[in-house]
Structures are given as C-alpha cells and as structure tokens.
Amino acid sequence: MSPEGKRLLNIIILGFAFMFMFTAFQTCGNVEQTVIKSFNSSKFHGSGYTSMSIIYGVFSASNLIAPSVVAVIGPQISMFISGLFYSAYIAVFIYPLTWSFYTASVLVGIAAAVLWTAQGNVLTINSTDTTIGRNSGIFWALLQFSLFFGNLYIYFAWHGKAHISEWDTRRVFISLTVISLVGSFLFFLIRRPEPESVAPEGTEALLQADLGDSSGGSTTPLAQGRSAQALDAFKKAVQLSGTKEMLLLSISIAYTGLELTFYSGVYGTCIGAMNQFGDDAKGLIGLSGIFIGMGEILGGGVFGMLNTRSHFGRNPVVLLGLLTHFVAFFLIFLNIAADAPIAPEQGTDLQAFMIPSVEVALLCSFLLGLGDSCFNTQLLSIVGFMFPQDSAPAFAGFKFIQSISAAVAFFYSNYLLLHWQLLIMVLTGFLGTLTFFTAERVATAKRHDSDYDSI
Template sequence: MSPEGKSLLNIIILGFGFMFMFTAFQTCGNIEQTVIKSFNSSEFHGSGYTSMSIIYGVFSASNLIAPSVVTVVGPQLSMFFSGLLYSGYIAMFIHPFTWSFYTASVLVGIAAAVLWTAQGNLLTINSTDSTIGRNSGIFWALLQFSLFFGNLYIYFAWHGKIHISDKDRQTVFISLTVISLVGSFLFFLIQRPEPESTPSEASESLLQTETSESSSVVVAPQGLCTQALEAFKKAIQLSITKEMLLLSVSIAYTGLELTFYSGVYGTCIGAMTLFGEEAKSLIGLSGIFIGIGEILGGGIFGMLNKVNQFGRNPVVLLGLLTHYVAFYLIFLNIASDAPIAPEEGTHLQAFITPSVQVALLCSFLLGFGDSCFNTQLLSIVGYIFREDSAPAFAVFKFIQSIMAALAFLYSNYLVLHWQLLIMVIVGFLGTLTFFTAEWVAMCRRRDSDYDSI
C-alpha cells in the first residue's frame, strides 16, 4: 500500500474507533439527565449537568499535561487506555452511586484530554497540507455517525415511555458499554505512517519516537521526562501566540454550543409535555437529526474538499447563520424553563404552538452549524501548528472544554433564553476573530513562501 493510502486508512480507522466510542458516550450524555431524573434511589443524589461540568472542567485542566502523556506513552496507547475510562463511566450507570458517578466524571475528564490530544496528533502526522482538510472532514463525518446509531436505538427503545425504569436503564447502558469497548480496541489497527506522507520534521520526530516505543529499545526515564517537560512548555508557548489567541474565541463558542446540543437541547425536548407521550423518545430522534447535520457538514466541507478555493471563512460564516436560525426557532418553539424542569416536565408554552417538526429541524441545524465550525477549526489548527500538533490540539481542547464546563454549570440555573443569548454573542465574536486568524495565517504563509524563493 502506498504511503498516502496507508495514511488515509489510518484516518478511516481512527474515525471508526471514535464512532464506536462516542456512539456510546454521546448517547450517554444526551440521555443521562433524563435517566437521573427517573432514577428512584435514596442512595443517589447526582446531576447530569454537574457531572458534565466536572468532566469538562477536569478535561480543561488536564490538557496542560496531555501533550506530555501522549509524548511518553504514544498516541495509540494513549487513546486505548483513555477509551477504557470512557467505558467505565458508561458502565457506572448500570447501577449508579453518587460517589462512583462523580469519581468517574473526574477520570473521564482526564481521559478526554489525553484522547483528543492524541487524536489531533495522529490526524496531523497522517496528513499533508493538501490532505488536512479532506482528512478532517472524513474523521468528523465518521465521528458524527455516533449520534445517529446510538440515538436511533434510544428512539425505538423508549418510544411511548413516560418513565424510564431500572430495566430500561440497565439494558441501554450495558449495550453502550460493549460498544465503547469495541471502539477502544479498534485503535490497535492503526499503523505507523511512512515518513514520505509526513513532510514536517516534527512529525518525523514523533514517528521515530513511536517506533522506538514499539521496539525493544528502552528509552531512558530522563529522556522521557525531558520530552514531557518540553511538550508542556510548548503548549504554554502556543497558547499565547497571536493565532491561538484569535482562534480561542471561536473555540470557546464551540464549547458552549457543544454543551447545548449534546446535553441541554435533548433535555429540553424531553421536558416538553406538550409534545405528548413521545417526548422522551424524541430525545433520541433529536440526536439522530443532529448527527445527520454533522455528517452532511463534514461530507460537504471536508471529504469533498471543494471549499479550499474559497478559504475557510465562508464555511464558518455559514455555520454562524445556520446556528442563528436554529436559536431563533428554538426561542419560539421551546418553553423557557425546559432546561431546568422537574421530572414531570414543563406545561408552559413558548411563543408558538410547540412543533415536533420545528424541534427536529433545529436539531439538524445545530449539527450542521457545529460541523461548519469544527471542521474548519481542526483544519486551521493543523495547518498553522503543523510542527507542534500535539500541544496545539491540547490548547484547542483546553479552551473548548473549560467553556463547556462553564456552560454545563450554568445550565443548572439559567433558563433557555439566557443560554441562547450567550451563544449568540460569543458566536458573533468568534466568527470575527476566526476571520482575522485566517487572514494572519495566509499572510504568514505568503511571507514564508516569498522568503524561500
């Protein structure tokens, strides 16, 4: 197989591994607040929003050490062991206790930082400047199939159910745990790419490190410590570069809307008693439509790779406009107290008669807009910071996850309208700063090309 073919196969395997893992985890996050409300036990006093806030808070802090872990352990093993911790979090719901719930939340936060830093590293070393956009789209589309399969199962399993019984919960989470484990083991199929497909010196150095890890050569502990320290220092240095500071607002916005579409919006739909007995099963159907939007966006703007002639800015602008339409329709269609409604739901009506069709259209728009932002952010971070991909993606996830943690925290208290307003403001500012970062990156690349003549 040619070096380019091997690298493409690695990206596909990486995408399938994440698809299985996040079929389990994203479905878990989408339904956990609803499940917890239905869980009748004096031994359990947890909140799904609080758990996700802990996960993303720890995720954010752990991104400071994640490049060091990936450097020492290697991206492949880093993703495998992180995947096992994800499976443990999901398995905890089979019979949850408050202490195990929040302990697992902390462990998944650490695992997430390592997992996504390793993913960004593998994406970059298996890509060139000409294939980074395509590979980002392929990975993103495969990842977002996770929203389709898990939520399709939830839709059929919970159709017509007003209350989620213990048996319903246990059946779902045993299945999700097995699916998650399959994804973790898929990472072992990823092969080391040939040097020809990774032109940067930094990427070649990473490959040599991985080769030494898989051979019988033992690396001195002092050398590992030095590598880990250098990776940590590099992450700090990248976080204050002009490009990363500009991109940080866009990245922060993806953290806020990630919280909304992955945890809050499904809870809102499930709490709308005016949707009738199918309200709980609509959580799964909403997740499916989010996934369709994500997959379509990843396919159009990544896999087809037609947007390069126009740059990344039009795609990000399209994502913002798509989200604005979704936010306005949600404002009209969903009751303001839906995010914080009790188990029996809310009987309030928003500004129009609640419509299932409008709710599902908004789900699609949320997914499509999210794919616009994320495919372009993955592409531009890999493009600008090619020689320091692991620490760059660690900074990316640090910013995204700290904002997601903040959003899950305020989701316990803020009504829907305030949450929408926050996203409208941050999304507008993030789009402007992305435009500026793209312009700065293009100017620097032109200057570099001119100097090399």
C-alpha cells in the same frame, strides 16, 4: 498500498474508533440528565449537568499535561487507555452510585484531554497541507455517525414510554459500555506512517514511540528522549496558548464549547421535558440526536472535504455555520418553553411563542449539527494548518479552551432559563466568527511569507 493510501486508511480507522466510542459516550450524555431525574427519588443523588461540568473542567486543566502523556506513552496507547475510562464512566449507570458517578466524571475528564490531544497528533501526522482539510472532514463525518446509531437505539428503546424503568436504563447502558470497548480496541489497527511520509518535524517520534519501530534497533535512545519530549510538549502547550493566532481563535473555540454543551446535553433534555409532545417526548430525545448527527455528517462530509484554501476557503463555511445556528436558536426560542432545561422529572406544561412542533424541534436539531460541523471542521483544519510541527500541544490548547467553556456552560445550565442560554451563544458566536476571519487572514499571510522566504 501507497504511503498516501496507508495514511488515509489510518484516518479512516481513527474515525471508526471514535465513532464506536462516541456512539456510546455522546448517547450517554444526551440521555443522562433525563435518566438521572428518575434516580433522584431513590438512593442516587446527582446531576448530569454537574457531572458534565466536572468532566469539562478537569478536561480543560488536564490539557496542560496531555501533550506530555502522549509524548511519553505515544498516541495509540494514550487513546486506548483513555477509551477504557470512557467505558468505565458509561458503566457507572448500570448500577449508579453518587460517589462513583462523580469519581468517574473526574477520571474521564483527564482521559478526554489525553484522547483528543493524541487524536489531533495522529490526524496531523497522517496529513499534509493539501490533505488536512479532507482528512479533518473524513474524521469528523465518521465521528458524527455516532450520534446517528446511538440515538436511533434510544428512540426505539424508549419510544412511547412516559417513564424510563430501571431495567430500561440498565439494558441501554450495558449495550453502550460494550460498544465503547469495541472502539477502544480499534486503535490497535492504526499503523505508523511510512518513512517517506511528510509528517511534520517533531511528531514522527511521538507516533513511532507507540506504534513500533520495525528497524530492530535499541529502544534506549528513544526511552531516554521521552522525558525531554514530555517537558518540551508541556512548554510548547503553554507557549502556543499565548500566540496571536490561538488568542484570535480562542473566542470561536470557546463558542464550540458552549454550543457543544447545548446540543449534547441541554437540548435533548428540553425536548424530553416538553409535556405537550406527549408520551413520545422521551423517545424524541433519541430522534433529536439522530437529526443532530445527520447535520454533523453532512457538514463534515461536504465542507470538510471541499476545504482547500485556494478554492473554497474556511471563512465562508464558518459564516454559514453561524447563520445556520442563528436560525436554529431563533426557532428554538419560539418553540421550546423557557423552563425546559431545568424542569423537574414531571416535565413542563408551559408554552413558548408558538404551539410546540415536533417537526420544528427536529429541524433545529439538524441545524445545530450542521452549524457545529461547520465550525469544528474549519477549526481542526486551521489549527493543523498553522501549527503543523507542534500538533499535539496546539490541539491541547484547542481542547483546553473548548472544554473550559463547556464546563462553564454545563454549570450554568443547572440554573439559567433557555432564552438566557441562547443569548449567550448568539453573542459569543458572533464575536467568534469575526475573530476567526482575522485569524485566517493572519495565518494565510504568515504561510505566504514563509513560502516566499523558502524560495
């Protein structure tokens, strides 16, 4: 197999590993608030929104140290160990206790920072300027298949059930735990790129440290250099967060955190709380997740793979994502009751501005997924494009901004009615799109100047 073929295979394996892991975790996040409502009448007292707020709050802070962790133990082991913590979080629901639930929330927040920093590092190492857009799209499409498979299982498992029993819950979370573990072990199939790889300077050693050096030489120099790599990665993460490019991208990255909260936790809860959807409301949570996944897969597969700057460009895709989300937000405002995000276990009998429609609700799910993929594929692409030599700290900064905004959104989701949550996303999305356009122009001009100077 050619070096380029091996790098592409690494991207595909990476995508499948994340697909299995997040089939479990995203499905867990999509249903946990609904499941927890049935726990709160017994010994368990907790909130899925609060748990997610803890996860993303810890996630944001942990991004400052994540590059150092990846530098010391390498991206492969980093992703594997992180995956084990994700599995532990899901397993908590098999026998739920309040203290273990919130403890696992803290641990998975730390693991998430390490996982996504390592992922961004591996993605960049196995890409070039001409393949970063394609590889981002392939990874994103494979990742979003997780929404399809997990939620399909939820739909058939809970279809027609107005109340979710303890056995229903336990069976689902045992299955999700096993699926998550499968994804973690797939990371061991990733191999170091060939020496002739055009991996960015400074990142080859990170991957080599974990995936193995077949030269048979002493590992002492590498071991001695790891502490220096860790310190350098931390400094880079802090420095890059203050660059003009990252500051410009920060609003659009924050927007992805807000709408991540909405589509992954709040919207499914809203659908499940709508009594006017009948006994199928709980099963529709899974069906909604499937349609979100379909939108994500379509967007990742099409826009990611078409993303070559000289022909298609990133700005039109981001604009399409914004318009798609605006349509979805307007239809959700008309279709879903305002108190649905905070309704009790019994649900809500209120009506919005139209007779609640399952078809409209599922269309909005698809549009949410499609718009999210537009933003995320282009953000992954532009960050990798702007910081090819500092991919790990750059993606750590990316996840820091995204996760802290998600933490804030999950916190206010405990209290704000639906229309206020939609308004926050509309304003942030509009400003984020404008600043993305500016960042794209700055990045393109800087790369053009760099190419000109090298002639």
